[in-house]
Amino acid sequence: MTNDDSPLGGAAGGEILRVEGLRKEFPGVVALDGVDFDLRAGEVHVLLGENGAGKSTLIKMLSGAYRPDAGRIVVDGAPVEIRGAGDAQRLGIATIYQEFNLVPELSVGENLALGRPPRRFGLVDTKKMHERARELLARVGVDVDPRTPVGRLGIARMQMVEIAKALALNARVLIMDEPTAVLTTSEVERLFAIVRQLRDQGVAIVFITHHLEEIPQVGDRVTVLRDGRSVTQVPASTPENELVRLMVGRPIDQQYPREPAAPGEPLLRVRGLGRRGAFEDVSFEVRAGEVVGLAGLVGAGRTEVARAIFGADPHDTGEVLVNGRPLPRGDVHAAMEAGLGLVPEDRKGQGLVLGADIAENLGLVTLRRASRGGFVDRAGQRRAAADVAGRLGVRMSGLGQEVRTLSGGNQQKIVIGKWLLADASVLILDEPTRGIDVGAKVEIYQLINSLTASGHAVLMISSDLPEILGMSDRVLVMARGRLAGELAAREATQDSVMALAVSEVEDARVH
Amino acid sequence: GSGGSDGSSAGGSGASGGDIKIGMSVSTLNNPYFVQLRKGAEEEAKKEGVALTVTDAQNDASQQVNQIQNFAGQNMKAIVINPVDSDAAGPAVKAAERSKIPVIAADRGVNGGTVAQTVASDNVEGGRLAAQELAKEMGEKGKVVVLQGVPGTSAARDRGQGFTEGIKAFPNIQVIAQQPADFDRTKGLDVMTNLLQSNPGITGVFAQNDEMALGAVKALGAKAGKEVKVIGFDGTPDGLKAVQDGTLSATVAQQPALLGQQAVQGAVKAAKGEKVEATVAVPVKIVNKDNVAEFAGS
Amino acid sequence: MHVSTDVLNGTAKAARRRHPAAAWLAENGALVALVVLVVGLSLLSGDFLTVTNLLNVGVQAAVTAILAFGVTFVIITGGIDLSVGSVAALSAIVLAWLSTDSGLPWPLAVLVALAVGLVCGLANAALIAYGKLPPFIATLAMLGIARGLALVISQGSPIALPDAVTHLGDTIGDYLPIPVLVMIAMGLITALILGRTYSGRAIYAIGGNEEAARLSGIKVDRQKLITYGLSGLFAAIAGIVLASRLASAQPQAASGYELDAIAAVVIGGASLSGGKGRAFGTFVGALILAVLRNGLNLLSVSAFWQQVVIGVVIALAVLSDTLRRRATT
Amino acid sequence: MHVSTDVLNGTAKAARRRHPAAAWLAENGALVALVVLVVGLSLLSGDFLTVTNLLNVGVQAAVTAILAFGVTFVIITGGIDLSVGSVAALSAIVLAWLSTDSGLPWPLAVLVALAVGLVCGLANAALIAYGKLPPFIATLAMLGIARGLALVISQGSPIALPDAVTHLGDTIGDYLPIPVLVMIAMGLITALILGRTYSGRAIYAIGGNEEAARLSGIKVDRQKLITYGLSGLFAAIAGIVLASRLASAQPQAASGYELDAIAAVVIGGASLSGGKGRAFGTFVGALILAVLRNGLNLLSVSAFWQQVVIGVVIALAVLSDTLRRRATT
């Protein structure tokens, strides 16, 4: 279970890695414009910065995914060139990327050993591979069979597999790009326990997060990036609002600016919704002007319920009514016509056309409405896209930039933005602020406020409990595919929500 | 060995000295028969000292039209066309007509356009001869299967038609199956193998070209030439060799090299503005054990 | 597409402006290859750069180009259509058969022929969208079925076309071959559909990420019907043009053209994994193939070597494009 | 990068608790189609279910199957190889030409022929991995080049094989045709490579998510060389088996086989977008095609209808598989 075969054996404090004046330019964008950064053994070094500040680009140069245009990387006092994943592995650098790098068709075990499977007589030793996988999975506390194809896992479990995969390398530098973005509180705690344990063994850890409250919990030092430059370095104990000021350049007085509106007619009614093996007997309603939060642990079935409501997947029992009219089963188009919208949790797989540009992606949902006699009003669409991109502060070289090349947080803004254009009367948001910086989050919350103020309704799924508590008028909690309870905004606290979320899990869990 | 050893260049142009340029579009070169035809044509061109350009239409009528158009654009003095399809060659020939370039049709005629000369052996007649020869070999009784060429090609059509007509004269001979093997030796082998399963009593095979016939011979093994008589078509070197060996009972020799030679002769004459005969018939001949020696040398 | 706008938020860096011509070239890489090819052939053969010959090239490109325009829709959705050659042949046979054997007036026969192409395409789409068949398998099956039906209807023999239809293969005046006009018209229609219509934009989204398209309210199945339907319809048009050039419908016509059509689309910059592709690129791709064949004929390259040379030039053409693109980024 | 498109669509939980036999069937759907086909043909024709005929089917499947095994590697990486038919022909021609004209001892000639296949495959890979050509274009170019070279070397005529090599087409005793043995051996090798070797697993990773594979330290370019190299090598073996059956190497042999090979792989459950595919599935796919052709011959289906029937049956075979899969989930 422990990492005692780690190659470095606990020498804490010495500098392992340093970068000086790192610069990286992409067509149309200077992503990094002189970054200095150093990393010591046995520390957790947090990288902080707005969406598009250059955090991921920086770590991709440490992992060999990109090559710097200028500047140098020094490891153990000697300048190095990291040309590819192989070089990084030799230097003892392991990376968990912001976007998953798993092979969906292959099993969990195989993914954990990707690129270096155990071999016997020159052949892959599947048995040993799965044994090792089982150990690793136990270490991160994920209960899946190593033979399960990764493609069948939920997004949070995938993240845990990514973490296990990086642990398997026994690296002395571990880079984690927003590992907590899709995790719920309990997984985050488990992850932090692992991180602290590694740190105590002398592993140097680079940690990126947009959850500022995590920084004092796990970090030692913080380097702040702004516009591709490293602006300052502060201890992790720096107060949150000071960090915000350093990062965004201005203070944010209210993190959750929810302005409740008077609830009106129920717009969305879900009655006894169920699908065999996934969820059952889910009933609730969402009224005009309301934000209803949907909380739960990973795998509780929130995403599946949301998709069933929207018609993205069929359901076996129950019905969904929008404005009093029942929706046909499994028909996205009809759901949209009735006024539903869904921001999916998996931006790459379900939210974006990565190869298309920003304008195209933003216009996708409203494409039908912007068409007259089969022809699309592209100029009008472009204007609307420019407007939304401006409101969300998307950092881009222009509306023609390919979405693939946007930073993770900016991609998420596009996914949300296209639904803001759609003017849905009930908007379902599945992990809407995943990977979004504090400044932009407030922007999105304000947009939610203006939606509800104008009589729309929002159903918000989030694994970020403070967000659920801060923005919801009512909180629904799911556990094991059932609605475990409902809390009014006043009575909802971290503890009361968690108590409900684990309620049925406790009963059912035997091991 | 049959190929490779003849040493003629694969290149299209013959002697470069002549100022007469002749274009020739061959229906396909994926078939030894037409390779022979080209060889005869090239040898004749060399002898006459004219520049001959040969293109391969790959059994595609519209590619052939393209090639003829291209020839017209190149100021060829005469064009030899070996039509992929007689009907579809019409527009091609018309295009040449407009440019006042004489056209010689080789091996197949042209419908719907005027050619200066047609040099051909008759596929329908060949089919008839094959039927007679097969009947003779089989003692005018027994069961026959036909291996058909690529469905829809004129060669498959004409040979099939001739054979069907010819075999009617023998009431005791029954055609029990007709299956396509696409002029291909491998397919000939596979289809024949399969037909032997469902029709064990076969005593005769008509293959619409030598390639399929050789495949059938392979499938028949020791039976070929003994219990089962196989007749091919074309008289390719491999086919003639099989006739010599006795595995192939006969083939309908078309003398493709002679055909090519005659066509180029006609083209040169036409190019010089001399008068040419409207048709030149290159004899189709049954080649069997008795006369194979005359052909094998060529 | 790289028009910079003034919506950059405050923190964004000014885009390093690329010269518009360079950007345009990067998007139309195949065009460079075509120009090189044309210049090279002009130098090598005096017959190449004449009006007549260039018109010939246009006529010779027409059928492949029309097929390829249809296939462009399919490839942008991430699919493939192997059946277009066979469907072209079937449509032409139906046209010839109806207007000769059944004595249907030829305009009606033309309509039926177009309908046949459309139906073949819709059948492909139904198998793919509702039967969940891989497009490769569905259209491979259709390749056999349509070719077989063409043979069955024609009994394996070519059927002469009515004279009226034959004129579709003619040249108006000295310099306006109808096949070229049809090709250009189909190209413009393709560009219009892809660039301006709802279906066109939806097709790109489906090819880029089918799930995202579906969750954005696009009826993916219906758009696939339209896509493959268009491909079938274009194939029928190509078949009629082809038959009119030959004055007869051939059951074996256009066999193997599917690979040429797909090659034209891919040379033109589309990706077989979907989401990319343009009418102009496809047009250039089809021209490259036609110029190449024409040039090799003019240069009297031996038949056996022609296949080798065509293979090498296609590889080089696309190679130069990808390498140049890598160099500029 | 569709890591999680079907992540949350609920098929997962149902699939997790399925009967092992049902799970096995879902993975080997084509087998059901094959069984149905065999039963159907046995009822329709008394000649079908005999030992001799089944051996015939095996022999007739051999070349396609061997080609398809090679193509399986390529398709799992998300690529495609259109050149295998041509490469098979070229290798066979080289073998025959060297051992007759140049008088090379035949074992040496066989080695050279295999090397030719390998080199063709590596050339494809180099164009794809280093030249960044789409696999479709690179291998389409090679299709032309290899076929052209086969024609050039052979002057367009078949070349007889030396007797020693011809025995490769023979049957040992009454029931052991060597082509079938070679096919089975190649199938086992394919299964072993795919299932148990580093390269095999790497190939799946590349097809599933090339970027993830690269970032995990897999040398993607090198693995592509291996993949296409194997495909070329397998094609050479198929070419030799084919030529040995005919006792002569034909320049036009195996043309069009690439589509059959790809169809066999896809019928066997692989996906052209990569990451999926198995040796056994491919084997079943090749058998389906061979059984179908054999059965149609036995039933004496008319030439014109054969293509229609083959198309319909292929569509139905894969359709039954996809529909059943949908019903069980």
Ligand SMILES: Nc1ncnc2c1ncn2[C@@H]1O[C@H](COP(=O)(O)OP(=O)(O)OP(=O)(O)O)[C@@H](O)[C@H]1O
């Ligand atoms: N391949 C690329 N091509 C063009 N631009 C790119 C590319 N990769 C990154 N960029 C740009 O570089 C900038 C920095 O991106 P990066 O991903 O490093 O941001 P980040 O700090 O990780 O942001 P986030 O918090 O949203 O993940 C962004 O403006 C992004 O659009």
Ligand SMILES: Nc1ncnc2c1ncn2[C@@H]1O[C@H](COP(=O)(O)OP(=O)(O)OP(=O)(O)O)[C@@H](O)[C@H]1O
């Ligand atoms: N025991 C399990 N083994 C493997 N996968 C599981 C298991 N339980 C749940 N899952 C995965 O979790 C998903 C169901 O949870 P869902 O994603 O709908 O819930 P959620 O509350 O939104 O959680 P998440 O935060 O992961 O999205 C299923 O798609 C399934 O793949």
Ligand SMILES: [Mg+2]
């Ligand atoms: Mg990032």
Ligand SMILES: [Mg+2]
């Ligand atoms: Mg979820």
